[in-house]
Structures are given as structure tokens and as C-alpha cells.
Amino acid sequence: MRHPAELVAFSGVKAGDTVMDVWPGGGYWSRLFSPIVGAKGKVYAYVPAEIAEFKSDPVKIAKAIGTEPGYGNVEGISDPLAQPPPEHMFNTFDVIWTFENYHDFHDSFMKGASVDGFNQAVFKLLKPGGYYVIVDHAAAKGQGLNHTEDLHRIDPDTVKAEVEKAGFVLDKESSVLANTSDDHSLKIFDPAVKGKTDRFMLRFKKPANAK
Structure with a gap:
């Protein structure tokens, strides 16, 4: 279950915002954010170039969202x-969001992309006071990055350390998607846990005095 109402509230997305949905997949969250930001807002469905050649053609899917009736404020990129983002995009975004994908940034198919570099880019793109929201599948405490590729899980403490290193401060956590019956030992696609893994929700904030 995604608990969309609770997660949208947690994200802080509001009317008029400029939002980036990182690794949008089928566009579920991009479509939810679109009517919230409204005509004065904008949603960028951002597909990392490292996955552009996936058989599912994620770039085509992302770009198609904006052609659908009612979603003209969504742009696939x-x-x-x-x-590094272009300077004219610095301090542009109100919210940058990624759902169940942050762990994948560390995987081998990302061709050595720098997660630290990405977090630094997010910091530059966000307005002072803007939010960087990460929802992902939890690994067992202390496991760090050990299971990002085999189980598709990541230790939330590792995420906190990586993101705070870029200059963010942890603003809020939520247990809405937590599941204490998940012992973190199974791959997220295993039928025993698929759709009901223990997931963490972290909202980081770019300090108001940051540039």
C-alpha cells in the first residue's frame, strides 16, 4: 500500500510548487502532484540517463504523462x-521526491554514478527551505549499503548520513509505511513481503540561509 494521502501531506507539496519526481516509473506520484501544484506549478518527471535504455523505455513513459488530459504541467526530462545542474536552475525547486528508488542509485547498473554528487545537485536545485523527500525499503540496522542490489534495501541511517553530508538537515520522519513483521531478510519482490515491506520516510530540508 502507498497511503497516498499521508505521503502527499508528508511531502509538503502545495499549490504553485515546482516539484521533481525522481525516477517516476509509471508516473503514479507525478500524476498525484500535478493537480496539487496546479496551473501555476510544475512537475518534472526526472529519469536518470543511466536507466534510459531499460526495456520499459522510462523516458518515453515520463514524457508521455504531460500529453495526457489534465497533466499538461508535467514534463519528462x-x-x-x-x-551538475545548470546555474539557471539553482534554487528553483520546492520539493524533490523519490519513492523506493534511492537504494538503486548505488547499484552497478548506474554505471558508477556518484550518489554524493546527486545529493549535492539536489541541494543546489532546491530553494532555501525546500524539501528533499526519500521513501525506501529498509535494510536491517547496521547493514548500510550491503543489500542495495540483492535485496533492494538500504539502511535508513546510511541515507541520513549521505544526505546530511550534502548540507541538508533532517526535518521529519514518519512510520506510516513501517512494518515490524518484516525482518529485512527477504528481497522486496518475494511474495511474502511484496507490497508490504518495512519502509522508511525521511524529509530533509535545505537550510533557509543556504545558497
Whole structure:
């Protein structure tokens, strides 16, 4: 279950915002954010270039969202994960969001993309006071990055350390998607836990006095 109402509230997305949905997949969250930001807002469905050649054609899917009735404020874009953003985009976004994908940034198919570089790019893109929201599948405490590729899980403490290293401060956590019956030992696609893994929700904030 995604608990969309609770997660949208947690994200802080509001009318008029400029939002980036990182690794949008089928576009579920991009479509939810679109009517919230409204005509004065904008949603960028961002596909890392490292996955552009996946058989599912994620770039085509992302770009198609904006052609659907009612979603004209959604724009599909694709660039390398840690490519430094152009200066004219600095301090542009109110919210940058990624759902169940942060662990994948560390995987081998990302062709060595720098997660630290990506987090630094996110910091530059966000307005002072803006939010960087990460929802992902939890690994067992202390496991760090050991199971990002085999189980598709990541230790939330590792995420906190990586993101705070880029200059963010942890603003809020939520247990809405937590599941204490998940012992973190199974791959997220295993039928025993698929759709009901223990997931963490972290909202980081770019300090108001940051540039």
C-alpha cells in the first residue's frame, strides 16, 4: 500500500510548487502532484540517463504523462544522475521526491554514478527551505549499503548520513509505511513481503540561509 494521502501531506507539496519526481516509473506520484501544484506549478518527471535504455523505455513513459488530459504541467526530462545542474536552475525547486528508488542509485547498473554528487545537485536545485523527500525499503540496522542490489534495501541511517553530508538537515520522519513483521531478510519482490515491506520516510530540508 502507498497511503497516498499521508505521503502527499508528508511531502509538503502545495499549490504553485515546482516539484521533481525522481525516477517516476509509471508516473503514479507525478500524476498525484500535478493537480496539487496546479496551473501555476510544475512537475518534472526526472529519469536518470543511466536507466534510459531499460526495456520499459522510462523516458518515453515520463514524457508521455504531460500529453495526457489534465497533466499538461508535467514534463519528462532525463540527464545523468549526478550531472551538475545548470546555474539557471539553482534554487528553483520546492520539493524533490523519490519513492523506493534511492537504494538503486548505488547499484552497478548506474554505471558508477556518484550518489554524493546527486545529493549535492539536489541541494543546489532546491530553494532555501525546500524539501528533499526519500521513501525506501529498509535494510536491517547496521547493514548500510550491503543489500542495495540483492535485496533492494538500504539502511535508513546510511541515507541520513549521505544526505546530511550534502548540507541538508533532517526535518521529519514518519512510520506510516513501517512494518515490524518484516525482518529485512527477504528481497522486496518475494511474495511474502511484496507490497508490504518495512519502509522508511525521511524529509530533509535545505537550510533557509543556504545558497
